[in-house]
Amino acid sequence: MLEPETDQQQRKNLADTLKQLRKAAGLSGERLAARTAMSQSKISRIESGRVLPTVADVERIMKALDVPPGAREELLSLTRSANVEYTSLRSAARLGIWRSQAEIKALGESSSTIRQFLPAIPSGLIQTPEYARAVLTPEVEGRPARDVDRAVQARLDSQGALNDESRRFHFLLTEQAVRVKPAAESVMVDQVRHMIAVSRRPNVELSILPGRALIGAAPLNVFVVYDDRLVTTEIFAGKVVLRDYRDIAYHLNLFEHFRERAASGEGAREILESIADEFMRVRD
Structure with a gap:
């Protein structure tokens, strides 16, 4: 990878x-x-x-x-x-961002439990097509070009993993990650309501860490834990993969720390409904 x-x-x-x-x-x-x-x-x-x-x-x-x-x-x-691997964003773009999406799909399909900590943006597994297109379209100078259509389709294809109810998915988002606006209000309303729908799947736990929550660790970056096998972390310049069991244990502990302070189930859906209503008022 x-x-x-x-x-x-x-x-x-x-x-x-x-x-x-x-x-x-x-x-x-x-x-x-x-x-x-x-x-x-x-x-x-x-x-x-x-x-x-x-x-x-x-x-x-x-x-x-x-x-x-x-x-x-x-x-x-x-x-x-x-056991530490790094892929730069530029290298991934050169090979094709869709390849990274395919690798993520393969990782997901080989894992029984996936935990995603999302302090900046919702996971590709829970994005609408319009939202995915907005976040995959490069607008910042210096960011490498990409085949957006192919990347979006690969991201949507990866969402089929959610249909396998033998696997568990834990999405833990900060409230800020839901509020960040990479697209128009109409797209944001659809995106937030889509997350509400996904949260009702029997194999999905979607949690929201409120902005007012008292936390004992900084939510620095996106990370995903695949079972207890490996961790992927994202930075602006690329992606790092960690396989040392100590790094995996540390990220599992971090995930639980934030999860214990987050709202899940109806509590998470209430927060999401409130945010969707805010976007609706701005749109109107």
Whole structure:
């Protein structure tokens, strides 16, 4: 999904190092697999670079190989670095924003629980076509051009994931994210009412963090947690993917902190209805 040369080199370095450590310990792939309770095929894929091991995977391998403490820290540092990926907005636009939408769709389809923290803008999974077009159309100087029609369609296609009631979706928006106006009032009214409708789906929890809520952490950026496998975070310049279990645990804790202070169910819908009414009055 993410940024090319540096990420690939880090993964190769990690794979090569793990393979060298196994050979230095005089173990076959089968024996290492037995010691780590992993499959031999997984060990092979890790050592060939076809699979990126998690920090937990590498910790198990190091324990099985009895790697010295100093080398452990160096290898863990390399693993954590390899488990952080970055894609610049410019790189994504060059490849096609629709590709990013397709990757997001694939991530969603392979996850049973998706938690989205949205301090700036509603998720693409809960956007109307007109709203999606407004936010995907570049107007700021320096922002790369994109195939808007294709990006909008890909975003709408990804919304089909909501129809799978075996999966859970948690959308946690700040009140400010709902009020930000990238489109005309008529589009905003439709967008807010669409979120109200989505909130009634049996597999969706939509929460609103009111502007008056007392919080103990800054709502700095959008992030999405896919099960307990990985976190994606968004910044102006691009997207970062985190796979270290400590980063995942931290973002899950952040999500719960904000969720405990947010309104859900009818409380969230009351806030949304009030905001829709405000946009209606301005439109009229």
